[in-house]
Amino acid sequence: MTLYFLVKYLHVLGAIVILGTGTGIAFFMLMAHLSGEAAFIARTAGIVVIADMLFTLSAVLLQPVTGGTLMWLSSTAVTDGWLLTSLVLYAVAGLFWVPVIFMQIELRDLARAADLGSEKLPQRYFTVFRRWFLCGIPGFGSVMAILWLMIAKPY
Numbered sequence: 001m002t003l004y005f006l007v008k009y010l011h012v013l014g015a016i017v018i019l020g021t022g023t024g025i026a027f028f029m030l031m032a033h034l035s036g037e038a039a040f041i042a043r044t045a046g047i048v049v050i051a052d053m054l055f056t057l058s059a060v061l062l063q064p065v066t067g068g069t070l071m072w073l074s075s076t077a078v079t080d081g082w083l084l085t086s087l088v089l090y091a092v093a094g095l096f097w098v099p100v101i102f103m104q105i106e107l108r109d110l111a112r113a114a115d116l117g118s119e120k121l122p123q124r125y126f127t128v129f130r131r132w133f134l135c136g137i138p139g140f141g142s143v144m145a146i147l148w149l150m151i152a153k154p155y
Contacts (some may be wrong), residue, residue, distance in 0.1 A: 011066035011077055015147055017059040021051055022140055029104070038114035038121055045108035052101055060094070071139045081155035089142040089149075096139030103132040 025048045032044035070076070076083060110125040 004070070005068050006067045007073065011063065011070055012061045014059040014066060015143075017055055017144055018063070019147065021055040021059070022136075022143065024137070025051060025056075025104075026136055026140070028131070033079075036121070038111045038119075042108055042111035042115050045104055047110060048061045049101070049104050049108055052104065056097075060097070063090070074145070080153075082149045086149045088147045089146050093139050093142035093146070096135045096142070100132055100139065102136050103128050103135070107132065 028044050029048055032041045033043070071078065073084070078084060078087070106128050108127060110122060110128070113119075114121045114125070
């Protein structure tokens with residue numbers, strides 16, 4: 001196996017981890033939210049925060065390394081349209097993902113407090129959840145577009 005294909009494999013694996021973890025996190029957070037149960041939301045959000053830090057963050061940090069190595073190995077110019085667009089979308093995804101991490105921590109903490117006090121979820125929880133959900137659309141959409149650009153290289 002050549003170095004190029006090994007690095008490409010790692011790069012694709014990173015994309016799978018980002019998409020898979022993102023999809024799983026969105027699904028489990030939404031299902032917990034729809035339950036309306038503070039204890040369930042707190043437990044789910046707690047695990048989501050760990051998963052995001054362990055899996056998503058690792059992949060997000062490695063993607064530029066493997067991508068840069070692929071550029072070098074293949075003599076691809078950063079000015080190639082598909083790559084430049086991918087890099088812009090990667091920045092967009094990051095701009096929406098970073099706040100989401102803090103929102104997930106706040107959602108976890110709000111749900112824990114409500115559960116410990118045997119209280120209803122506060123209005124702040126619903127406000128943060130709405131923001132979390134809305135940030136996921138451009139964040140996840142950007143990652144989906146990057147995947148298409150990586151495969152199609154349309155320009």
